[in-house]
Every structure is written in C-alpha cells, then in structure tokens.
Amino acid sequence: MKASKVLITGVSGFIGEALVFRLLVDKKFIPVAAARRATKFQGLCPVVSLDLNAPEAFPAFDDVSVVIHAAARVHVMNETASDALSEFRKVNVDGTLHLAKKAAESGVKRFIFISSIKVNGESTPPGKPFLADDVPAPMDPYGVSKREAEDALKQLGSETGMEVVIVRPPLVYGPGVKANFLSMLRWLSRGVPLPLGAIHNQRSLVALENLVDFIVTCINHPDAANETFLVSDGYDLSTTQLLRQLAAALGKKCRLLPIPQRCIIIVATLLKQKAVAQRICGSLQVDINKAHELLGWVPPVSIELAMRRTVDHYQDKQTK
Template identity: 60%
Template sequence: MSGPRVLVTGATGFVGEALIFRLLRDKVFTPVAAVRGETRLSGLCPVVAFDLEGDRALPSLERVEVVIHCAARVHVMNDVAADPLQEFRRINVEGSVRLARHAASAGVRRFIFISSIKVNGEMTLPGQPFSADDRPAPVDPYGVSKWEAEEQLMQVGKETGMEIVVIRPPLIYGPGVKANFFNMMRWLERRVPLPLGAINNQRSLVAIGNLVDLITVCIRHPAATGQVFLVSDGEDLSTSQLLRRMAVALSVKSYLLPVPSWLLSSAASLLGRRALAQRLCGSLQVDIGKTRSVLGWSPVITVERALRQTAGHHDSRLQR
C-alpha cells in the first residue's frame, strides 16, 4: 500500500473498523490500525499496539500524517465504577490528550477527534436542533468527558500547531450495530408488541457509511482545521417511524401499540427507567448546515438504503 499514512485508534470498534475498510477500499491513504489486542485487520493493513490507559502503550507514529481518534470509554447504561466521571476523565480526557501530545511531537499534521452529540446535551425541542456552535451542555459523565477532551485537544492544537478537527455524531447505526439498535431489530423479528406506536418525537441518526464518509473528507479538507462538525443522515425520524421502516427493511410486520408518550414516560419513571423513556420519547435533532456549507459535504447514503444494509447484515449473521 502507498499514500499518506492515517492512524485509526479503536480500529476494532464499530466506527474504527468501518473506517479502516473504507480507507482500504479507496486506496488513497494507507490506514494503520491502532488496537489493544487481536484483530482481523492483521494482514490487511499495518497494525500497531495502543491503549488509552498508559504511556507505555502509545502507538508508533512513524510516517503518520493524520490520527483519527475513535477509541474511548463509551457511555454505559449501568456504570459500576465507584466514580464514573473520574473514570471517563482518566480514559477519554487524559488518554486523548496524552495521545495528541505524542502525535504532535511525532510531527502528525492533523488530529481528528470523534466526540459525541452528548456534548451538546441530551434533548432538543422539536424543530430546535442542536448546532455545532451552540454552547455545550453535557449532562452525563460521558458527555462531560468528551467536552473536556475537546477543549483540551483544541488547546494542544494552539500550543503545537497540530490541526484539530472534532466530529460529534448522534446515534450511529449500520451493518454490525449492537446495543439498543440491535435489540430493536430482535424485538421486531420476534413480533413483540411494542407500546411505541404513538410517539411523535424527532431524532437524528447517522448511518455508519455517512459518518465514515465525513471523516474521510475531514482528513484533508483545509477548512476543517479547528472546527467542530455535527453529522447526521439529513432526515429525522420519530421512534415510531424508525421502527416501522426498520420492520420493512427486515421484511417483518411491526406490532406497535398506540400508547401515549406521557403514559410511557410516567410508567418508565415509576420503574426507574427515566433515561430509557427519554431516548424513546424525547427529541434530539442536529443541524448539519455548518458541515454542508464549510465542507461541501452531504450524506451519501439515504436512510432507506442504510436500513436495508443494516437489516441485510443482521439476517446474514443470524443465518451463520
């Protein structure tokens, strides 16, 4: 392989691995996978050891032009850490800054940080989406750690001259998705009646293909330097719409009961599941106008196509 070397941390994760395969397909850059352990990427591209938790595991950056930092301690529903915020700060802030200073000292030109829309907050009013230049308002420890990492990385950029770019995605889905999106598909496949047929919220999502495409644009675009970008599919859906369209992609019938959202929220609060109710019933929209205007970027994959790709991969995995 030839072309400028681009190091991707978290290369075994959902975003990192998809990005590596996109770079391999495009053959413009040489991807370098930074991983903690075994990976199926061995033999496909250069692989280096990396761990966010210590100086001894900083990756080799020989001839690396750009670092794309996807690795992180991710948001978890039931965190068992004694001090979750401190644990998020140790990994997502201190580890990211350590990596960035290492990159700057090695002569890396640009550092792209995959952050989170949780930096902006947890919810929006319908028709009042978050924008890239809004005042950050993170609520949970994960969001706080991502915001603090953004701030400190920008400071590293000012001190060293290394170009910093930040991308804040909302919920990411696509082939191989896990967690709540995967559970949603299993519910639909099992014909489970879901009390989610009357939810009129609006939520922005981003297909993995759209996120990866934006990242590749940010590798070289001169206007990306020092900027924060939001990303989405450009089409917002209610929870009810998402379930119905996912059912179509899976070729199954959906069974959605029209339970009022206020009743769902009340029941969830009584059961101690307020956060789940917020994700199912509340709105979270993002405005990608700045991303479009500054970078000339638009989503390359429609929601319909992305849902079909997700469903197709899900079906093939279950048939193995």
C-alpha cells in the same frame, strides 16, 4: 505520489473498523490500525500496539500525517463504577491528551477526534436542532469527559499548531450495530408488540457509511481544520417512524400500540426507568448545515438504503 499514513485508534470498534476498511478500499491513504491487541487487519495494513492507559509505551508515529481517534470508554446504560466520571476521564480525557501530545511531538498535521452529540446535551425541543457551535451542555459523565477532551485538544492545537477536527455523531447504526438498535431489530423480528405507536418526537441518526464518509472527508479538507462538526443522515425520524421503517425492511408486521407518550413516561418513572423513556420519547436533532457549507459534504447514503443494509446484515447473521 506516495499515499499519506492515517493512524486510526479503536479499530476493534464499530467506527474504527469501518474506517480502516474504507481506507483500504479507497487506497488514497494508508491506514495504520492501532489497538491493544492483534487485530483482523494483520497482513492487510500496518498494525501497531496502542494502550491509552500506557502512554509510556505509545508507538512511534513514523510518517503518520493524520490521527483519527475513535477509541474511547463508551457510554453505558447501567454504569457500575462508583466514580463514573473519574473512569471516563482516565481514557477519554487523559488517554486522548497523551495520544494527541505524542502526535503533535511527532509532527502529525491533523488530529480528528470522534466525540459525541452528548457534548451538546441530551435533548432538543422539536424543530430546534443542535448546532455545531452551540455552547456545550453535557449532562452525564460520558458527555462531560468528551467535552473536557475537546477543550484539552483545542488548547493543545493552539499551542502546537496541530490541526484539531472534532466530530460529534448522534446514534450510529449500520451492519453489525449492537446495543439498543440491535434490541429493536430483535423485538421487531420476533413480532413483539411495543407500546410505541404514538411517539411524535424527532431523532437524528447517522448511518455508519455516512459517518465514515464524513470522517474521510475531514482527513485532508483544508476547511475542516480546527472546526467542530455535527453529522447525521440529514433526515430525522420519530421513534414510531423508525420502528415502522425497520419492520418494513425486515418484512415483518409492525405491532405498535398507540400508547400516549405521557403514559409511557409515568409508568417508566414508577419503574425507575424515566431516563430510558425520555430517550425513547424525547427529541434530539442535529443541524448538519455547517458540514455542507464548509466542506460541501452531503450524506452519500439514504436512510432507507442504510436501514436496508443494516437489516440485511442482521438477517444474514440469523441464518448462519
């Protein structure tokens, strides 16, 4: 039986790249790597040029049965655009909808949209995780743009019959992780004392391997059609616990000062960094029971193993 083609956008990014490699290894589907420029996948699988800002030049979706849309204008800590929401909408809403319309017109059966937990909101009370079917409450332009894209895709799906699957991950980590997670690895590796030894929040994370495994499950599982899912490692950590686990994996002494959370927030507020402190000290939990009950999915990689692999990759890079 001929393998189905799965077109993946954002293949130069953290998630998209991992998806292509996973499908190349599995050999159950033929990945089609879509990017604005030539990629490392030339010669390994079909590669097509795709610019979300140029829908008139979208490639033909010949024999593609599923699209996994991982490309996006991503959330940034220090936004510089004067109208951030407008900039996010250009790619995350307009570009996504143009792509989905082309997919539907080409006979694509399923469109898997990699959204964000920010559609649900920014935080949860401890012990009260977000649910997949909660009423969305995005708080920033990035989250708003992802929610608008979700709504537009659902409407398109109802009009065309193309199945739409929405996946909202929290913070994604794994080998090659960047941004704040990479900063934490650097601080811990250098033995920098951190005032985070008394943080009693609860945060859901998702290892890249687990996220990719879930997305691949959604490619052809019949019960994934037209559903929204939250995904995580299934195990939550406080910021303090996370730092201690990473330090142990690094083989470094964890130098955490037990500064009360309220003091951290007060100081951060004075320094106009209240939002950063709230992310460090606040809780954000997700409930993945829907993924388990509907799809029978459980995270295949433990959080301990995923962190070990993340740290090993980081240390390997430091020695080269």
